[in-house]
Amino acid sequence: MQQNYVFIIDTNKQQLNPVTPKQARRLLEKGKAAVYRMYPFTLILKTAIDNPVIRPLTLKLDPGSKFTGIALLDGENVIWAADLEHRGYQIKVALLSRRQLRSSRRNRKTRHRKPRFDNRKRKDNWLPPSLEHRILTTETWVKRLVCYVPISELWIEKVKFDMALMQNPVRSGVEYQQGELKGYQVREYLLEKWSRECTYCSKKDVPLQIEHILPKSKGGSNRISNLCLACEKCNQKKGNKLVEEFLKKKPDLLKKIKSKTKKPLLDAAAVNATRNKLVTVLSSLLPTKTATGAQTKYNRTRLNLKKQHWIDAACVGDINNIKLLTNQPLKIKCNGHGTRQMCRTDKYGFPARYVPRFKFVKGFQTGDIVKAVVTTGKKVGEYIGRIATRSTGSFNISTRERLVQGISHKHCKTIHRKDGYSYAF
Numbered sequence: 311m312q313q314n315y316v317f318i319i320d321t322n323k324q325q326l327n328p329v330t331p332k333q334a335r336r337l338l339e340k341g342k343a344a345v346y347r348m349y350p351f352t353l354i355l356k357t358a359i360d361n362p363v364i365r366p367l368t369l370k371l372d373p374g375s376k377f378t379g380i381a382l383l384d385g386e387n388v389i390w391a392a393d394l395e396h397r398g399y400q401i402k403v404a405l406l407s408r409r410q411l412r413s414s415r416r417n418r419k420t421r422h423r424k425p426r427f428d429n430r431k432r433k434d435n436w437l438p439p440s441l442e443h444r445i446l447t448t449e450t451w452v453k454r455l456v457c458y459v460p461i462s463e464l465w466i467e468k469v470k471f472d473m474a475l476m477q478n479p480v481r482s483g484v485e486y487q488q489g490e491l492k493g494y495q496v497r498e499y500l501l502e503k504w505s506r507e508c509t510y511c512s513k514k515d516v517p518l519q520i521e522h523i524l525p526k527s528k529g530g531s532n533r534i535s536n537l538c539l540a541c542e543k544c545n546q547k548k549g550n551k552l553v554e555e556f557l558k559k560k561p562d563l564l565k566k567i568k569s570k571t572k573k574p575l576l577d578a579a580a581v582n583a584t585r586n587k588l589v590t591v592l593s594s595l596l597p598t599k600t601a602t603g604a605q606t607k608y609n610r611t612r613l614n615l616k617k618q619h620w621i622d623a624a625c626v627g628d629i630n631n632i633k634l635l636t637n638q639p640l641k642i643k644c645n646g647h648g649t650r651q652m653c654r655t656d657k658y659g660f661p662a663r664y665v666p667r668f669k670f671v672k673g674f675q676t677g678d679i680v681k682a683v684v685t686t687g688k689k690v691g692e693y694i695g696r697i698a699t700r701s702t703g704s705f706n707i708s709t710r711e712r713l714v715q716g717i718s719h720k721h722c723k724t725i726h727r728k729d730g731y732s733y734a735f
Contacts, residue, residue, distance in 0.1 A: 314636045315382075315389040317352040317458040318343070320359045325460045327365050328382075328389055329353075348679070348726040349733045350390070350640060352458050366462030369455060369596070371448065372606065372623035373467065373588060375577035378448055379619030382459065386632050390459075391620035391639035394451060397646060398440040398580065405439060411659040435587060441580055445588050447644055452595055464592055465627040468585050468600040496520075498603065499578060500539050506617060509567060510544040510557070517542065523571060525550040535571050601627040641734040648677075671699040672719040677728030682707055682714075682721045689714065696732075697722065 315328035318337075329337075334353055337343040346354035365384060372379035375398070382390040416423070437445070455461065500520065507514045509521070521540040524530030527550045540548070548556045557564040592598050609625035610617070613632065620639040624632050653664045669675045674697060682693045695709035703719045726733075 312635060312637045314351070314391065314638065314640060317350055317390075318355065319346065319352065319458060320355045320357065320362075322358050323354070323457075324359065324362070325364075325458060326355075326359065326362055327367075327384070328459060347458075349642075349731070350392075350455070350458065364460045366460055368463055368465065369452065369459075369461045370465040370623045370626045371452075371467065371592075372619055372626055373444070373448060373581065373585070374619065375444075375580040377619045378444070379621070379623030380451065380455075381620050381624035381626075382455070382461075383624065383632070386629070388624045388632055388634050388636060391624070391636055392451075393619045393639050393641055394447065395641070395643040396444050396447060397644040398443055400646075401443055402438075402440040411655065414659055437583060437587065441584050443644070444580070444584050445591055448588060449591050449595070451642070452592060456595065461596060464596040464598045466589060466592060466598060466600055467603055467606050467622070467626045468589055496534065496537070498607070499534065500537055502577070503570070504539045507539070508541040508544055509538040510540055510548070510563070513541050519545050521545050521548070523553050523567070525552070528552065538567070538571070599627060638735050643732045643734075645677075645730055645732050647728075647730045666701060671701055671705075672703050674699050674705065674719060674722060674724065675728055678724055679726040679728075680705075680707065680722040681725050682717050682723070684717065684721050689717065693717065694725070 313331050316331060316334035317328050318326045318334070320326060334343075334351075337353060337355075338345070342357075343353040343355050346352045367389075368383045370381045370383060372381075376396055378394040378396065380392040380394060381388050452464070497520065501518075506518075508516065508518060518539040519542060521538050521544075522530045522532075523536050523538055526532075530536050553567065554564065557567070589598060589600060605627070606622055606625045609629055610622060613625070615621050615625065615634075618639075621634075624634070651665065653661045656662045674680065676697065676699050678697055679695065680697050684690050684693070693707045693709050693714050695707045695714075697717075698706040698708070700706070704716050705719060705722065707714045707717050707722075
């Protein structure tokens, strides 16, 4: 399996061109370098490099509502890639919960207080926290990569979904009837909504046709909520039958389809709301160029590449050919830094337990990735994972296989400090 290239800096923290995993291993074995950071994996040389030969690299982004694809290219070679998973919906749920608890408390404690909701004034270009988070996390990772890699330019896909066209694909008007991308936005949205598979038989990697759930001959419309994707065999087999009749022997599938048809255009709206501000923010960091979603798909289809977030990122912009020197992208998931609540509450908003005032215990905090080597006792072994600290100095370690409890801090060595993200390959 081809791995990401390894970032490398000299002793003065000057960015150098990434090296292959084999070269990185040799530098570590010979003692010429040490591990500077685990995620993204970065080495630091023990000497300074005077006048290094630097090949400027290109960073490409494919921003989305739930995931952002990141690809780093050396010419036509994709040498590093990552999928960044956002937590916008988690933030929305957390804010809703907080609002409900505060509203309940106000009603109980200060029923007669004058309302102050109109006293606040939002800043210009204000975005909800769940959307602002997508911009901030993307900006954070661009800044992080700039520290370790010599990047000369940034390409970003600046897609715009036509919401009116999605709601009514047969909308009249010259711009909808004669454009080269007529119908493209609807099909792209359906591909994302139905996971690029047949709605009725779940087949993938087959030609898919746009299908009316409620047939037009029986009053069905062209609204996006009445459209799905089906392979040719299922489309012909269903014909103009009602979906209830066609799936009468598959009640679970029928229930799933009906619930999915009501799915709103939240993802498309999130991308539309953040696209301009994201480009503005990133332009202040690097020379930035934009490209369209149609061009990305054309490049990926022409080069016969799979549909993945990081591959879409690599296909952004003007390219003739790309070579994937890695096929193991870094999976980055946003977890946040916890909560500032002084005490945890139950579902009714009443205090359930209190939180320790101090986060650090013996130099560690919950969420750090550590390596523990235990040589004596009942728990002899080597454990790598995230820790949950205890004031006694006896920690719990969550490894990939299991939870190990009661490991002393004396056996632990920090590999990666908690930074609000979790990582995997």
